[in-house]
Structures are given as C-alpha cells and as structure tokens.
Amino acid sequence: MNQVIQYNFPTIIRYGYQVRSELPKAIKDMGFNRPLVVTDRELASLPMAEEIKNYLTNAGLYSKVFSGTYGNPLKSHANLGANEYRVHNADCIVAFGGGAPIDVAKCIAVLVSHKGDLFEYEDRAGAKPIEISQLPSIFSIPTTAGTGSEVGRSAVVSDDATKVKRIIFSPGLLPKMVFLDPELTLKLPASITASTGMDALTHLIEAYLSKGFQPLCDGIALEGIGIVSQSLKKCVEFAKANEYSPSEEHIEARGLMLNAATMGGVAFQKGLGACHSAAHALSTVCDMHHGLANGILLPYIMEFNMSTSKEKFKRMAEAAGLGSKSPKSFIQWLEDLKAEIGIPKYLSEANVQKSHIDDLVKIAIQDVCHPFNPRSVSEEDFREIFTKAIGE
Numbered sequence: 001m002n003q004v005i006q007y008n009f010p011t012i013i014r015y016g017y018q019v020r021s022e023l024p025k026a027i028k029d030m031g032f033n034r035p036l037v038v039t040d041r042e043l044a045s046l047p048m049a050e051e052i053k054n055y056l057t058n059a060g061l062y063s064k065v066f067s068g069t070y071g072n073p074l075k076s077h078a079n080l081g082a083n084e085y086r087v088h089n090a091d092c093i094v095a096f097g098g099g100a101p102i103d104v105a106k107c108i109a110v111l112v113s114h115k116g117d118l119f120e121y122e123d124r125a126g127a128k129p130i131e132i133s134q135l136p137s138i139f140s141i142p143t144t145a146g147t148g149s150e151v152g153r154s155a156v157v158s159d160d161a162t163k164v165k166r167i168i169f170s171p172g173l174l175p176k177m178v179f180l181d182p183e184l185t186l187k188l189p190a191s192i193t194a195s196t197g198m199d200a201l202t203h204l205i206e207a208y209l210s211k212g213f214q215p216l217c218d219g220i221a222l223e224g225i226g227i228v229s230q231s232l233k234k235c236v237e238f239a240k241a242n243e244y245s246p247s248e249e250h251i252e253a254r255g256l257m258l259n260a261a262t263m264g265g266v267a268f269q270k271g272l273g274a275c276h277s278a279a280h281a282l283s284t285v286c287d288m289h290h291g292l293a294n295g296i297l298l299p300y301i302m303e304f305n306m307s308t309s310k311e312k313f314k315r316m317a318e319a320a321g322l323g324s325k326s327p328k329s330f331i332q333w334l335e336d337l338k339a340e341i342g343i344p345k346y347l348s349e350a351n352v353q354k355s356h357i358d359d360l361v362k363i364a365i366q367d368v369c370h371p372f373n374p375r376s377v378s379e380e381d382f383r384e385i386f387t388k389a390i391g392e
C-alpha cells in the first residue's frame with residue numbers, strides 16, 4: 001500500500017420517535033436564536049411544519065419559515081430563500097423536508113455568506129472557494145427516507161433555464177445536527193415511500209460498488225442494504241394499509257428506513273455510479289422524480305455492472321439475506337422488490353419514450369457520477385441501457 005487516502009465521517013445524529021422536539025434546545029445550546037426554517041410548499045401546508053414553528057416560538061426563538069421550494073431544487077429557490085434569510089436577519093438554518101429543501105438550505109447557506117452567483121461556487125476546477133468558517137449552521141430534519149442529504153456535504157441544484165444539475169460542495173455544508181424522527185415519515189404515501197426508499201438503496205449499492213478505497217463506507221453500505229431488505233417492503237405495506245394509529249412495527253420499519261437512508265448519504269461520500277448519472281438525465285430531460293428514476297433503472301445498471309464486480313455482488317446478496325449469492329439472483333431480488341413496492345419495470349410506464357434517448361445520453365455522459373462506476377460507461381452504453389430500460 002503506497003497511497004495515503006483520506007476519508008471523513010459526519011455529524012451528530014439524534015434518532016428517536018418525536019426527537020424533533022429537541023430542536024429548539026439544540027439551537028439554543030449552540031447560541032442561536034433566529035432560525036430560518038427551509039421547507040417546501042406542500043409540507044408548509046401540513047400540521048407538521050406548523051408544529052416545528054410552534055416548538056421554536058414556544059422556546060422563545062424568533063423563527064421564519066421559507067417555503068419557496070417545490071419539485072426538484074432550482075437556483076431561483078435558493079436565491080429567494082437567501083433573501084428571506086437576510087430580511088429575517090437569521091443566524092442559522094433548519095432544513096425540514098425531503099432532499100430538495102435540505103439541498104436548497106445548503107445553497108442558501110452559501111449565498112448568505114458569500115458574494116456573487118451561486119454557480120460561481122459550483123464543485124469544479126476554477127470555481128470560487130467556499131469559506132467554511134463563514135457558513136451558517138444547518139440543523140436538518142428529514143421527512144422522507146431517501147436522499148441522505150441530511151448527512152451530506154453537497155447540494156444538487158438545477159439551473160432554472162437549462163435544468164442542468166450542478167453540485168455545490170463543501171465540508172462546511174454538513175448539517176451540525178440531524179434529527180431522525182420516524183413519526184414524520186409515518187404518513188408518507190406508498191408511492192413516495194417506495195421511490196425515496198429506492199433512492200436510498202441505490203446510494204448504498206452504487207457507493208459499495210464505486211471505485212476507490214473507503215472501507216468505512218463499504219461496511220456502512222452493506223449493513224444499509226440489509227436494513228433496506230428488512231424494512232422497505234414493510235414500510236410500503238404499512239403505507240398502503242393506512243392505519244389509523246400506527247403500530248410499533250410500522251414505527252420500527254420507518255425508523256430503520258430513515259437510518260438506511262442516512263447510511264446511504266454517508267456511504268456515497270465514496271462515490272456513486274452510472275445509475276445516478278442516468279437518473280440525473282431523466283430529471284433534467286423528463287422532470288422525473290429522482291428516486292423513481294433510480295428505482296426503475298437500478299436493475300438495468302446492475303446488469304451492466306455485474307461482470308466487473310462478482311465478489312461484491314456476492315457480498316450484497318449476503319447482506320440482503322438471499323439464498324443464492326450469484327449476481328443474477330441479486331438483480332432478480334431488485335426486480336422482485338420493484339414489483340412488490342409498485343415501481344414500474346420500464347421507463348415507458350413513466351412516460352419516457354425512445355425519442356428522449358439522444359437528449360438523455362447527452363446529459364448522462366456529462367454527469368459527474370459515472371466516472372466512479374465500477375465499469376466505465378460510454379455514450380453507446382448509456383444508449384443501450386436507456387433503450388433496454390424504456391422497454392417499448
């Protein structure tokens with residue numbers, strides 16, 4: 001071994017039923033008193049957002065809610081939120097919601113502490129540096145079990161005009177504290193439970209298979225795959241059952257999935273792969289939900305990868321508790337899981353057509369994730385993968 005390799009590990013995680021009620025104390029303990037709560041339009045209309053605001057007010061904190069995010073995060077959402085932060089004279093940020101509001105919260109943190117346009121700080125050579133000491137603190141409370149952005153150091157945000165996704169990265173964007181509260185995910189509909197859960201599973205699988213040496217991430221990824229195999233299907237079944245008062249098993253399954261999603265967020269510090277590049281293209285070209293895109297694509301990408309990572313497929317099959325350890329049986333497990341939780345088999349079932357392929361390939365090949373894929377991916381490979389996955 002003649003290389004020096006650095007790997008990092010993240011943040012304080014508070015996990016438990018109704019643990020979100022600890023938020024005001026955490027904010028006060030760190031010496032802040034004017035949080036900006038960043039959430040999305042839909043969540044802002046639900047009682048759980050009102051409740052967060054009440055917790056803060058009752059604790060004597062001066063909070064303001066910014067709910068100008070919706071769908072996939074856009075630069076304009078971040079600009080509006082930064083304006084709200086300044087008007088409120090905020091001193092910290094609470095990111096409350098799925099991946100989109102959490103990513104927008106991170107972009108707001110950059111904008112309010114740095115001059116110029118957000119994309120001047122994009123994660124690329126020649127970009128302006130992000131000064132970690134200038135960034136406001138972020139507290140994150142995920143309301144879906146999927147993106148893992150609550151423990152991530154980057155935000156994915158799109159250009160409003162082109163819809164091309166850009167990455168803003170800084171170790172300082174890692175939230176200071178994360179509250180994993182299963183109560184918040186109990187009422188997620190089955191379809192969102194399924195698609196966000198498949199995003200988490202894709203992070204775990206792609207991180208494990210990705211190039212590079214990060215044994216911490218590999219261990220976390222394998223354990224996370226095991227947790228998903230035990231809990232995702234249950235969560236979707238509970239969501240469909242729509243119980244009036246949730247059972248212990250429901251709360252436990254939701255809590256496990258929240259942890260698996262967070263583990264995915266940690267594990268993909270190592271890198272992702274071709275599935276995310278193809279999913280990013282589907283969001284850009286077809287405005288498809290990120291988790292749904294990953295969920296549909298995952299078995300097709302694994303089929304592409306299986307010849308190069310046989311030993312790792314065996315380990316993943318073990319982690320998922322499968323009897324047979326062959327790559328084919330792992331892929332079959334993914335296919336079965338998709339069918340059981342209601343993820344379409346083909347992209348054509350989600351309105352993607354062969355006429356989209358040229359644009360999809362163009363975006364996917366430029367994406368920053370696939371260079372970490374265990375098997376290198378050419379334009380022609382992406383074309384074949386999309387063609388198979390469309391399945392018309």
Ligand SMILES: [Zn+2]
Pocket residue numbers: 147199202203276290294
């Ligand atoms: Zn993802």
